[in-house]
Amino acid sequence: MVQRTKLTKTGKGATKKDYQNNNDKANETKSWKNTSIIVACLAICTYFYQSDFLKGNRQQFHYEVPTLNRFDEIKSTKDQIETMFLQSWLDYSTKGGWGYDIYHPLSHTAKNMPQSNQPLGWIIVDSIDTIMLMYNSTSLYKDIFQNEILRIENWIKNDLSYKDIDSEVNVFETTIRMLGGLLSAYHLSSLEFQIPGSNPTIYLEKAIELADCLTPAFIQSPTGIPYSSINLKTGQAIKNHQDNGASSTAEFTTLQLEFKYLAYLTKNKTYWELVENVFPPLYHNNDILSQDKLDGLVPIYTFPDTGHFFTENIRLGSRGDSFYEYLSKQFLQTNQPLYNILYRHSVNGIKRHLVNKTHTSNELTYISEKPMGLTAPSSPKMDHLVCFLGGTMAMGATRGLPINKARVQPWWIDAKDDMESDWLLAQELTRTCYEMYHQSPSGLAPEIVVFNDGSVQYEFDEDQDFIVKPLDRHCLQRPETVESIMFMYHLSSNEEEDDEAKKYQYRKWGQEILNSFNDNSCIDCEIPSEKRFTSLDDCWSIPTVKRDNLESFWLAETLKYLYLLFDDEFDTTKLTQWVFTTEAHPLPVLSPEELTNMGLTTTWSL
Secondary structure, eight states: OOOOOOOSSSSTOOOOOHHHHHOOHHHHHHHHHHHHHHHHHHHHHHHHHHHEEEEEEOOOOOOOOOOOOGGOOOOOOHHHHHHHHHHHHHHHHHOOTTSSSSEEETTTTTOOOSTTTOOOTHHHHHHHHHHHHHHHOOOHHHHHHHHHHHHHHHHHHOOOOOGGGSSSHHHHHHHIIIIIIHHHHHHIIIIIOOOOOOOHHHHHHHHHHHHHHHHHHHHSSSOOOHHHHEEEETEEOOOSSGGGOOOHHHHHSSSSSHHHHHHHHHHHHHHHHHTEEEEEEEEOOOOOOOOOTTTOOOOEETTTTTOOOOOOOBBBSSSTHHHHHHHHHHHHHHHHHHHHHHHHHHHHHHHTTTTTSSSSOOOOEEBBTTTOOTSSSSSSSEEGGHHHHHHHHHHHHHHSSSHHTTTTHHHHHHHHHHHHHHHHHHHHHOOOOOHHHHHHHTSSOOOOOEOOOOOOSSSOOOTOOOOOGGGGOOOOOOHHHHHHHHHHHHHHHOOOGGGGGHHHHHHHHHHHHHHHHHHSSEEEEEEETOEEEEEEEEESSSSSSEEEOHHHHHIIHHHHHHHHHOOTOOOHHHHHHEEEOOOEEEEEOOOOHHHHHHHHOOOOOO
């Protein structure tokens, strides 16, 4: 009901008494008009409320579905990648997927991740910084990318509420995709790029809301190692429903870049301390650094209540991979020396125990697994996920500098043998991962391969580098190989003239992989305006078998890394100013002096 304020004056010199005496009859005649006006106003308000215009203090956002009709203007590989991104993105955002976490591009159906059917922003938030990077560099689609950014901001502000999601979510996945995506979008839109109409604070406010919903997962654990999942609304932390409640070692050691950057932005030390506190129970309760025990390598499951390992299984694939990645990247982000020391221990252990070569003429270098512990036999199985290691080792050795500049730095000279060995291993691993694509019938790599280690356990054809088991033939359009190719290309810049061909070889590999994605993971391939992309159930056959699922990392990582590989305007000094999270979200390298002044330092020791 609308309450009207009592009128005290109606004009110059008129009092309330004057008004009442002179207008008694007029009031009677006007009463029906006032009633009509009130009814009309209520009807209008009801209409707008039911149409969602006023719900949640919404701001009206006018969105026109863009027409993707500039195919004749594609001039470069960079233009091609932008087009492929928009073919996937606009199919998701305009044909049934918008706002949903899971999208099926074949059937144009969608749903949300949480059981409560409330969105996490799984695809939208994970993709936003790719759109920003393309907006900043495109010459073909700037208007479309700008409009998509503003549409996303409007959705995040009005439709995304983490504190109301009454469902269990995975702490790791929610952190790397959602929290990382929001923080990267904030950084790029506030400090790196000028995006007319953008409001960067939307991203930061939502990141704080999400982080505060995630922190009870740390607090409710007696060791500080977070439980695997949490209900975002109630704050109830939940252990892993499998593996005797053990947490994935890679998951709880791959939250640090995101929370540390948020601590820096907010000057809230709690975020920093929570993600630092997972390491003392891990290192103090296990013989990780002892060469006679684990030699810097970690089993893939850890009991969160004790910090002790649950299994002896050691691998750099799923549940092990990003532990090693974030040791290096924490050092690159914060310059805290302890993490470089830990990374060095782990890399040396990898070289001593896991690096092998195929018994073939190609002599491909691969990373084996130790499913029964370091003293047991190795397995020649390698996940596509392991292909991150080439890029990580190259960045760890060069610290983001081109190789010829890195080689004259004091830290390289002081550890020259290690650094040269790391750089060589990065090159060899990246070549192996390229071969996983090159030797595939579709030109796309499967999820897992088994390398020829010369044993009789598997049947190999003569000089066959690897085999693919029937259940491992799926291709999820993963980013790790093109990630390493991108880093190797830019870090190889300015090498000696006779090595320039080696640098451009990485672009040739990237172009080959891009073409295979474009030709063999597409739907409605011959109709450019309808063309879109999906992951595959079988990439080891022609034609490929489509899976009908859009993985968020296809947009957030794979196409982003390919774009940066072919973007001639990409400022390679950014590799010393940014650190890419495990989900490819660029965050800034932080000033050690500022961190010290804020009290954001590493206080634990071995």
